[in-house]
Amino acid sequence: xxxxxxxxxxxxxxxxxxxxxxxxxxxxxxxxxxxxxxxxxxxxxxxxxxxxxxxxxxxxxxxxxxxxxxxxxxxxxxxxxxxxxxxxxxxxxxxxxxxxxxxxxxxxxxxxxxxxxxxxxxxxxxxxxxxxxxxxxxxxxxxxxxxxxxxxxxxxxxxxxxxxxxxxxxxxxxxxxxxxxxxxxxxxxxxxxxxxxxxxxxxxxxxxxxxxxxxxxxxxxxxxxxxxxxxxxxxxxxxxxxxxxxxxxxxxxxxxxxxxxxxxxxxxxxxxxxxxxxxxxxxxxxxxxxxxxxxx
Numbered sequence: 001x002x003x004x005x006x007x008x009x010x011x012x013x014x015x016x017x018x019x020x021x022x023x024x025x026x027x028x029x030x031x032x033x034x035x036x037x038x039x040x041x042x043x044x045x046x047x048x049x050x051x052x053x054x055x056x057x058x059x060x061x062x063x064x065x066x067x068x069x070x071x072x073x074x075x076x077x078x079x080x081x082x083x084x085x086x087x088x089x090x091x092x093x094x095x096x097x098x099x100x101x102x103x104x105x106x107x108x109x110x111x112x113x114x115x116x117x118x119x120x121x122x123x124x125x126x127x128x129x130x131x132x133x134x135x136x137x138x139x140x141x142x143x144x145x146x147x148x149x150x151x152x153x154x155x156x157x158x159x160x161x162x163x164x165x166x167x168x169x170x171x172x173x174x175x176x177x178x179x180x181x182x183x184x185x186x187x188x189x190x191x192x193x194x195x196x197x198x199x200x201x202x203x204x205x206x207x208x209x210x211x212x213x214x215x216x217x218x219x220x221x222x223x224x225x226x227x228x229x230x231x232x233x234x235x236x237x238x239x240x241x242x243x244x245x246x247x248x249x250x251x252x253x254x255x256x257x258x259x260x261x262x263x264x265x266x267x268x269x270x271x272x273x274x275x276x277x278x279x280x281x282x283x284x285x286x287x288x289x290x291x292x293x294x295x296x
Contacts, residue, residue, distance in 0.1 A: 033059060033069040037077065049077040088223040095279050097220055098229055101193055102158060102275035109191035111158040112183060113232035116171050116199070117240075122147040122255040125248050140246070148252040152239075152259055153179040155186075155194070156232040161270035163235060165263045167256045173204035180207070184217055192217045197227045231273045239263075 036055060041047050047054065052063040052070070059066075070076070088094065105111045123144040130139040151171040155164040164186050168175040184192060196202045198221055211217060222229040243262040249255040 029061065029065075030069050030072070033061070033066055034073060034075075037066075037070065037075055051078070086223045086225040088225070091223045091226075092279075092283055094221060094223045095226075095229070095282050098195055098222055099275070099277070099279045099282065101195065101220060103278065105158065106191060106193070109193060110187045111193045111195065112155040112164075112187075113158065113195050113230050114153070114155045114179075114183065115197060115227075115230055115232045115236070116176070117152040117154070117236045118171050119149045120152060120244060120255065120259075121149050122249040122252045123247075124250050129246075129248065138246070147250065147255075150252050150256055150259075151175070152236075154232055154235060154263075155179075155183045156235050156273075158231075159272060161272040162267050163263050163270070165259065167259060169252075171201065173201040173207055176201045177204075177207050177210060180210070180217070184214065190216070193220060194218065195220050195222065195230055197222050197230055198224050231275070234273060235266075239266075 033055070036059060037050055041050055041054070041058075045054065045058075052066040056063040056066045101111045123146060125141045126143050126145060127141045130136075132138045150167045150169060153166050153168065153171075153175070156162070157164075164183055166179050166182055168178070180194070183194070194217065196219055201207070202219065202221070211219065227233060239259070239262055243258055244255075247255070247258055249258065
């Protein structure tokens with residue numbers, strides 16, 4: 001006798017039922033759990049969000065039942081994320097200006113992202129790190145000795161991903177202007193477009209005076225509360241993860257040397273970050289919407 005058919009495929013026996021407890025939560029009960037989860041806990045409980053046990057106690061069901069319903073609807077009350085709307089009156093104009101540079105840079109011009117990573121600490125561990133072993137991650141002491149700080153200025157070229165960097169003990173307008181001159185020297189005789197955030201040192205009168213004498217260098221500012229539009233921030237996150245956070249630095253010069261080694265290696269293997277969102281897509285999400293006449 002031929003084997004039973006399985007979804008039209010001959011010669012295969014039917015699959016056994018999946019392991020685990022079968023679905024036993026009634027539809028009305030699932031709806032009740034879902035509605036309660038999406039409602040803040042009562043004030044008398046004194047908590048800001050539900051846990052499976054607390055909601056189970058409140059509704060008289062098992063915490064496992066609550067967990068199954070949460071899994072069905074991908075609900076995670078313990079997680080939270082932040083957001084912020086820009087109140088910049090020139091929001092749209094700045095978005096279109098900056099995104100235009102990323103997606104359609106001017107011919108034979110250089111576009112760079114520039115920012116400062118301030119107050120990077122030179123931390124030395126009080127004992128040597130315990131190395132990585134099978135079944136055990138690298139371990140380090142919780143306590144450390146602080147040996148001072150430095151500020152990393154970086155300019156990331158949009159077209160190639162190459163980074164120009166310099167470290168300074170402070171991050172005043174004088175240091176920013178010195179770095180701006182370094183970047184201009186790195187790209188001589190080329191129109192240079194520099195994308196920045198709205199930090200006060202970037203618009204200091206002495207910076208403006210230097211720019212007036214060097215019109216080939218033009219500054220473009222991201223909207224307020226939109227520093228995510230400056231992708232040098234991605235580079236800062238990478239260098240932090242790969243070279244700084246787990247480092248052991250006996251002095252600020254040791255920290256600066258480690259930063260320099262990382263940047264040199266980065267420039268040998270760098271690739272550009274690819275910007276994919278156009279200005280229209282960004283404006284849809286960046287604009288605060290009104291709901292029932294109330295801003296949220």
